[in-house]
Amino acid sequence: MKERRKEKRQHLNSYVAVYDRTTGDHIGCLVDMTTEGIKVMSNKPFDPDSDVKLRVSIPFEISGGKTITFDAKCRWCNKKDNPDLYEIGFQTTCVSPTTSETIKNLIASPLFKSTLKFAAKD
Numbered sequence: 001m002k003e004r005r006k007e008k009r010q011h012l013n014s015y016v017a018v019y020d021r022t023t024g025d026h027i028g029c030l031v032d033m034t035t036e037g038i039k040v041m042s043n044k045p046f047d048p049d050s051d052v053k054l055r056v057s058i059p060f061e062i063s064g065g066k067t068i069t070f071d072a073k074c075r076w077c078n079k080k081d082n083p084d085l086y087e088i089g090f091q092t093t094c095v096s097p098t099t100s101e102t103i104k105n106l107i108a109s110p111l112f113k114s115t116l117k118f119a120a121k122d
Contacts, residue, residue: 014059014111021053021069028088030056033112035103037072037091045086046074054090062109063102070095 016030018040028042038056046052056068071094078087095103106112 016059016111017057019055019057021055027052027054028086031087033103033107035092035095035100037075037089040088040090041080042086042088043084045079046077046088048074048076050074051093052090058106058111060109060111062105063098065102068099068102068106070099 018027018030018038019025020027027044028040031039031041033039033056038054051071051073054070054072058066058068060066070092072090073093074088075091076089079085080087
């Protein structure tokens, strides 16, 4: 299948919890993130095409807060080798310019692994 992402996924160095803003339920752990979507590891499946209001809780303050909120649509849900775990892809559907900038600032923080490759010195 052809890759359709416009942005390179940015992977985390640390645990970051994701919650359903409507119910307050813990959905799972953030695996990677772009301004266009997130991947979450969860112990419960989600129906593709279902809409959800998400809250990402980060361990430090960024852009004046410790949470990022946005609406998203589940695009896919795959069972992992561990029968109790699912990887879920959410596409952001309603992200304000301020939230988008906060996500970019978070991705640039030490919380995310560097994806830069350095050339070997001669």
